[in-house]
Structures are given as C-alpha cells and as structure tokens.
Amino acid sequence: MSQVISLSPPLSDEDVMRLRIGDEISLNGVIYTARDAAHKRLVELIDKGQELPFDIRGAIVYYVGPTPAKPGEVIGSAGPTTSYRMDSYTPALLAQGLKGMIGKGNRGPEVLEAMKKEKAVYFTAVGGAGALIADWITSCGVIAYEDLGAEAIHRLEVKDFQVVVANDAYGGDLFKEGIARYRKD
Amino acid sequence: MRTIQLSEVTDRVRKLCQQANSELGDDVINALRKAREVEESPTGRRILDQILENARIAKDRTAPLCQDTGFAVFFAELGTEVVLEGGGTLKDAINRGVAQGYKEGFLRKSIVSDPLNRVNTGDNTPAVVHLTQVPGGRLTLTFAPKGGGSENMSRLAMLKPADGLEGVKNFVVETVEKAGANPCPPIVVGVGIGGTFDYSAYLAKKALLRRLDSRNPDPFYAKLEEELLELVNRTGVGPQGLGGTTTALGVLVEAHPCHIASLPVAVNMQCHSARHMSASF
Known part of the structure; x- marks a missing residue:
C-alpha cells in the first residue's frame, strides 16, 4: 500500500488526475452530505437552470444520512450509504463540476464514463462504521432541505477522514480488481 | 394463567431498541476477530480492524453501530398461558416502545408511510411483528433492526x-x-x-x-x-x-x-x- 495522501476540497482536475485506485486518502476540510431525496432535488434545480444550495465546483459529496446527534455531540453515527442509488443523478452533478463522491459499493457504467469525461473520483469509506466515522467530523450544520431530516444537505468539516479511491478518472475499478485477485475457482 | 402488562412490554421494547442498536453479540465479535486473523487481503484486514474498533466505540458510548438503525423487526413468542393486559394489542405495545426508543435513543427514523409517496412517519413505526404461539407462561421478544x-x-x-x-x-x-x-x-x-x-x-x-x-x-x-x-x-x-x-x-x-x-x-x-x-x- 502506498502512503496516505492528504486532500482538501475544492479539488482541481490536477488533484483528481494524480489519484489511482487503492490510494489511501485522508480528507480534511469541508464536504457536503446528500443522499437519495436531496439528489432528486439537486437535479430538479439543474434541470430548471436554477442555482444549487452550495458551490458544487470542486466539491466532494458524502452519501450519508446520520443518526440525530445526542446533546453535546457534533453528529450522530455517520457511515456511508449504498452509492448505486445515486447513479441516475450523478452524471448531471459531475457536469456541474462535482469532483468527488464518498459512499459504499460499486457504481454503474454511466457513472464511470461520466467520471472519466468530467475528471472525478469515487471514494469508499467503511460501511457500518458509523460510530467511528463520527469522530472524524468536527462540525455539522444543515444548509438546505431541512424538511428532509436525515436526508437534508449538511455542510461537514472533517479531519483525517479516511477513505480509499475505489474508482479513478482513468476507469480503474478497485471492486473488480480486488475481487478478481482473491476469487478462488 | 400469567398476566403481563402491555405497559411493561412497551418499556422493555424502548430499552431494547437502544441497546440492540449499539451492541453486537459476542458470537459476531468472535467471528469478526477470527476473520481478522485469517483474511488474506491487507485492505480487508484494515477494514475488519475498523469494524471491530467501531463496535468497541459504539458499545462504550451506547452510540448506534451504524447510522442505519433499521426497520424494527420483532419475533414474538407468546406463551399459551399468558394473558396480555392494559389495552390494545401486543403490536400496539411494541409500536409505542419503538417510537419512544428511537426518539430517546437518538436513532434514525428510516420508515416512510407509503412506498411510493414516501413521507417519513417520524418515529420509525410501524414495526414488523412476527407472532407465534408457544407452550407455557412466558413471552419472549427478539428485536432485529434491519438495515436497508x-x-x-x-x-x-x-x-x-x-x-x-x-x-x-x-x-x-x-x-x-x-x-x-x-x-x-x-x-x-x-x-x-x-x-x-x-x-x-x-x-x-x-x-x-x-x-x-x-x-x-x-x-x-x-x-x-x-x-x-x-x-x-x-x-x-x-x-x-x-x-x-x-x-x-x-x-x-x-x-x-x-x-x-x-x-x-x-x-x-x-x-x-x-x-x-x-x-x-
């Protein structure tokens, strides 16, 4: 394994193009949460030509719907949700300048194609490690769609948020390569 | 016959929702540890370490293991000699406990009232309850929160x-x-x-x-x-x-x-x- 690469959004094309599948990343700075219902609304805004609730250029979106924070906590448990449910919305967001996505599980071919075209990267965090991941989040506030509850868009500040590059902008796929390596026929 | 108060059922369900969401069984922990020893992939071993660390943190803080605190699924075994008292059905008592437990435990409410119109019910009810009758004078409830x-x-x-x-x-x-x-x-x-x-x-x-x-x-x-x-x-x-x-x-x-x-x-x-x-x- 290579050494850990530190990254802070907004990400440039150059930042993205030096990442390869299997790279271990430490994210620091601001990322935004969005899952199923928020994606639907974001794409509706794009279709109408309206402004998005945050600057998406160079941004990283985290697919998560946290548990409510207990009093005194920044956020509740906050592990990644399954990414393929966002696939149909993703190319439209990438075309607006989204550079990174964090989730769990693999992506569909239309997303991988759009990632190559728009120069973007997909990271995976450990699904089901929500209590651990909460410790990497230092601030959390709702910036849009408060009515969606856990599905609202939150602005998160993160410190040493640990992810792995699962799909890079060259078409690399860690899921395919990893499974092929350990498969026993 | 043995009488069990439904209010007692509600109270125990309330606590069960919180505890079960933050604690894995020793059999699961042992299986994860064993897997960590034999896993061939270095990335896989690192992931198993994070999963075990997560389980430790969740138990220590009574924090949810996962943000998906699930659909509240119950298996109820009701003894033939048990009389439930206190109004309503066993399912009503369980649903009251789920609503209280998910609110008090800061657990995520993940249930929508209709599969197509998709409005959140706000309290993680209704639960799914599988009820079977067994001989004797006991009631046993098993709660298994099920992630999507x-x-x-x-x-x-x-x-x-x-x-x-x-x-x-x-x-x-x-x-x-x-x-x-x-x-x-x-x-x-x-x-x-x-x-x-x-x-x-x-x-x-x-x-x-x-x-x-x-x-x-x-x-x-x-x-x-x-x-x-x-x-x-x-x-x-x-x-x-x-x-x-x-x-x-x-x-x-x-x-x-x-x-x-x-x-x-x-x-x-x-x-x-x-x-x-x-x-x-």
Missing part, C-alpha cells in the same frame, strides 16, 4: 424440485456475488428453503437470529451451512466488496415442508452489523 443496504440485496426464487441441492447452492452463491459490496460484507446469509413463497422469506429472516457459532440441528443442513460458507468465501468479494477471503461470517439455513411442485429458496442478506437482542417476560 443489505435488505435490498436479498432475493427469492421459486426453483423447480428438479433443481435440487445444486440449484439451491447456485442461487445462494449467485445472490452473494450479485450483491457484491452493497450489503456491507462481511455478511451473514440467512437462507430459507421450502414452505411457501412468503414462508421461505420468513424462514430466511428467522435464520439470521441464530448464533453464528450454532449449526442447524439436522446434520444434512449443518453440512450445507458449512459448504455454503466455503463457497461464498471463495467468491473473492471480501470485506466491503474490495476483494478478500472473508465475504461472509456465517451462512444459516432453515428448512420447512413444501408443496410437491415447489422448491422455494429465499436469501436474506445481513450486513456485518448483525444486530439482534431478546427480552423475556
């Missing part, structure tokens, strides 16, 4: 009787391979064979309540469980689907008599956060 990621990867097939044992094995392995990274491996695989269309799915879910260090009491199915575990772990899916030798922590099979024309097989997928906890009254 793994539930979505579950499948059911109405095989032909001629497909037999090989057909069942192929369907289970194919389901695990198709699911890949999505159900949060290492998974637990619940398999229901036989019964009817609906009953096989019930058996698959019920199988997930068994301890991972248990085997089906029928030697034929005990052997099948071991064979399926080996086959599933040869797929290479591995921890989080990034490749490795630990795809499942266990395969649990339940079988039931079925129709001469049928061979139903249901596979209920469970993530590594294999949460379930019981309370007896």
Whole structure:
C-alpha cells in the first residue's frame, strides 16, 4: 500500500488526475452530505437552470444520512450509504463540476464514463462504521432541505477522514480488481 | 394463567431498541476477530480492524453501530398461558416502545408511510411483528433492526424440485456475488428453503437470529451451512466488496415442508452489523 495522501476540497482536475485506485486518502476540510431525496432535488434545480444550495465546483459529496446527534455531540453515527442509488443523478452533478463522491459499493457504467469525461473520483469509506466515522467530523450544520431530516444537505468539516479511491478518472475499478485477485475457482 | 402488562412490554421494547442498536453479540465479535486473523487481503484486514474498533466505540458510548438503525423487526413468542393486559394489542405495545426508543435513543427514523409517496412517519413505526404461539407462561421478544443496504440485496426464487441441492447452492452463491459490496460484507446469509413463497422469506429472516457459532440441528443442513460458507468465501468479494477471503461470517439455513411442485429458496442478506437482542417476560 502506498502512503496516505492528504486532500482538501475544492479539488482541481490536477488533484483528481494524480489519484489511482487503492490510494489511501485522508480528507480534511469541508464536504457536503446528500443522499437519495436531496439528489432528486439537486437535479430538479439543474434541470430548471436554477442555482444549487452550495458551490458544487470542486466539491466532494458524502452519501450519508446520520443518526440525530445526542446533546453535546457534533453528529450522530455517520457511515456511508449504498452509492448505486445515486447513479441516475450523478452524471448531471459531475457536469456541474462535482469532483468527488464518498459512499459504499460499486457504481454503474454511466457513472464511470461520466467520471472519466468530467475528471472525478469515487471514494469508499467503511460501511457500518458509523460510530467511528463520527469522530472524524468536527462540525455539522444543515444548509438546505431541512424538511428532509436525515436526508437534508449538511455542510461537514472533517479531519483525517479516511477513505480509499475505489474508482479513478482513468476507469480503474478497485471492486473488480480486488475481487478478481482473491476469487478462488 | 400469567398476566403481563402491555405497559411493561412497551418499556422493555424502548430499552431494547437502544441497546440492540449499539451492541453486537459476542458470537459476531468472535467471528469478526477470527476473520481478522485469517483474511488474506491487507485492505480487508484494515477494514475488519475498523469494524471491530467501531463496535468497541459504539458499545462504550451506547452510540448506534451504524447510522442505519433499521426497520424494527420483532419475533414474538407468546406463551399459551399468558394473558396480555392494559389495552390494545401486543403490536400496539411494541409500536409505542419503538417510537419512544428511537426518539430517546437518538436513532434514525428510516420508515416512510407509503412506498411510493414516501413521507417519513417520524418515529420509525410501524414495526414488523412476527407472532407465534408457544407452550407455557412466558413471552419472549427478539428485536432485529434491519438495515436497508443489505435488505435490498436479498432475493427469492421459486426453483423447480428438479433443481435440487445444486440449484439451491447456485442461487445462494449467485445472490452473494450479485450483491457484491452493497450489503456491507462481511455478511451473514440467512437462507430459507421450502414452505411457501412468503414462508421461505420468513424462514430466511428467522435464520439470521441464530448464533453464528450454532449449526442447524439436522446434520444434512449443518453440512450445507458449512459448504455454503466455503463457497461464498471463495467468491473473492471480501470485506466491503474490495476483494478478500472473508465475504461472509456465517451462512444459516432453515428448512420447512413444501408443496410437491415447489422448491422455494429465499436469501436474506445481513450486513456485518448483525444486530439482534431478546427480552423475556
């Protein structure tokens, strides 16, 4: 394994193009949460030509719907949700300048194609490690769609948020390569 | 006859929701530790370390293991000599406990009132309650919060009787391979064979309540469980689907008599956060 690469959004094309599948990343700075219902609304805004609730250029979106924070906590448990449910919305967001996505599980071919075209990267965090991941989040506030509850868009500040590059902008796929390596026929 | 107050049921359910969501059984922890020792992939070992660390943090802080605190699924065994008192049904008492427990425990409310209009019910009700009658004077409730990621990867097939044992094995392995990274491996695989269309799915879910260090009491199915575990772990899916030798922590099979024309097989997928906890009254 290579050494850990530190990254802070907004990400440039150059930042993205030096990442390869299997790279271990430490994210620091601001990322935004969005899952199923928020994606639907974001794409509706794009279709109408309206402004998005945050600057998406160079941004990283985290697919998560946290548990409510207990009093005194920044956020509740906050592990990644399954990414393929966002696939149909993703190319439209990438075309607006989204550079990174964090989730769990693999992506569909239309997303991988759009990632190559728009120069973007997909990271995976450990699904089901929500209590651990909460410790990497230092601030959390709702910036849009408060009515969606856990599905609202939150602005998160993160410190040493640990992810792995699962799909890079060259078409690399860690899921395919990893499974092929350990498969026993 | 023995009288149990429904208010007592509500109170215990309230506590069960919070505890079961923050604590894994010792059988699951042991299986994860064992997997950490034998996993061949370095990335896989790092993921298993994070999963074990997460379990430690969640238990210490009574924090949810996963942000998906699930659909509240209950298996209730009601003794024939039990009288429930205090108004309403057992299901009403359980739903009151779920609403209180998910609110007080800061657990995520993940249920929408209608599958197509999708408005959140706000309190994680209604629960799914499987009620069976058993001899005696006790009531036992098992709570198994079920996450969406793994539930979505579950499948059911109405095989032909001629497909037999090989057909069942192929369907289970194919389901695990198709699911890949999505159900949060290492998974637990619940398999229901036989019964009817609906009953096989019930058996698959019920199988997930068994301890991972248990085997089906029928030697034929005990052997099948071991064979399926080996086959599933040869797929290479591995921890989080990034490749490795630990795809499942266990395969649990339940079988039931079925129709001469049928061979139903249901596979209920469970993530590594294999949460379930019981309370007896």
